[in-house]
Amino acid sequence: MTNLQDIIKEACVDKHTLDTIRLLVNGSFIRVVNYHNTDPVDEEQFDKEVAAYARFYQPVSLADIDRFFTERKWPYEKPGLIPAVFEGFRNQYDVYLKVLEKYGFKAWYYIPSYFMDIPVGEQLDFTKQHELTVYRPEVYPDGRYALNWDEVREIAKKHEICCHTGHHFQIHPDTSDEDMYNEIVLAKRHLEEKIGRSVDVFCWLYGEEFAYNVKAQKYLKEAGYKYVVSNLKMEKIR
Numbered sequence: 001m002t003n004l005q006d007i008i009k010e011a012c013v014d015k016h017t018l019d020t021i022r023l024l025v026n027g028s029f030i031r032v033v034n035y036h037n038t039d040p041v042d043e044e045q046f047d048k049e050v051a052a053y054a055r056f057y058q059p060v061s062l063a064d065i066d067r068f069f070t071e072r073k074w075p076y077e078k079p080g081l082i083p084a085v086f087e088g089f090r091n092q093y094d095v096y097l098k099v100l101e102k103y104g105f106k107a108w109y110y111i112p113s114y115f116m117d118i119p120v121g122e123q124l125d126f127t128k129q130h131e132l133t134v135y136r137p138e139v140y141p142d143g144r145y146a147l148n149w150d151e152v153r154e155i156a157k158k159h160e161i162c163c164h165t166g167h168h169f170q171i172h173p174d175t176s177d178e179d180m181y182n183e184i185v186l187a188k189r190h191l192e193e194k195i196g197r198s199v200d201v202f203c204w205l206y207g208e209e210f211a212y213n214v215k216a217q218k219y220l221k222e223a224g225y226k227y228v229v230s231n232l233k234m235e236k237i238r
Contacts, residue, residue, distance in 0.1 A: 106159055
C-alpha cells in the first residue's frame with residue numbers, strides 16, 4: 001500500500017496536484033461540477049444531481065464571490081456549489097435549465113460568444129472545427145445545436161453568464177495580438193451587447209490559470225473582467 005510519504009512525493013512532482021491538495025487542506029474552495037453537452041437522454045440523472053445540490057449546497061452568485069473576496073468568509077451555513085455549464089449548446093436550455101429551475105438552483109454558463117451567430121446550417125461543421133462535441137446530432141434534426149440569443153437572455157435572468165472565448169479558441173502564449181483581442185476583449189463586449197448586462201468572468205480553454213499567459217493579461221484587464229476561472233481556482237484580477 002502506498003504510504004503518506006509516497007503520496008506527498010508524487011504530488012510534489014505536479015504543481016496542479018500540489019495546489020489541489022493545498023486548497024483542500026486549507027478548506028479554501030467552492031465546489032464546482034462541470035457540464036458540457038446536457039443531452040436529453042440524461043435528463044433523469046441531471047434531475048437527481050440538481051435535487052441533491054439543492055438539498056446539501058448553497059447556489060453561488062457572482063455577488064457571493066465578490067463578498068467572499070472582500071470579507072474572506074463564506075456567509076452561508078451550507079457549502080457553495082457551482083454547476084459550470086460549458087459551450088453554449090441548445091440542450092443546456094432545453095434540458096438542463098429546466099432542471100435547474102425546478103429546484104431553484106443557480107448555474108454559471110460559460111459561453112463562446114460567437115457560437116450563437118453561426119448560421120444553423122453551419123453549426124455542426126463549426127462544432128467539429130472548434131472542439132465542441134455533439135454526441136447525438138440526430139436529436140436536433142433542424143441543425144441548430146447552439147443556444148440562440150433569446151435563450152441566452154432568458155438564462156441570464158437568473159444565472160451567471162461568463163465568457164469562454166469567442167470561438168471556443170485555444171489561446172497560446174504565441175497567439176497573435178489580434179486573435180487575443182478578438183477572443184478576450186471583443187468576445188466579452190459581444191456577449192454584453194446581446195444580453196444587456198456586464199460579463200465579469202473569463203475562462204479560456206483547458207482551464208488554465210491567470211499566470212499561464214502573461215501576454216494575454218493586458219487584454220483580460222483591458223476588457224474589464226473581474227475574475228479568471230481555472231481548473232483549480234478563481235482568481236480576482238481587479
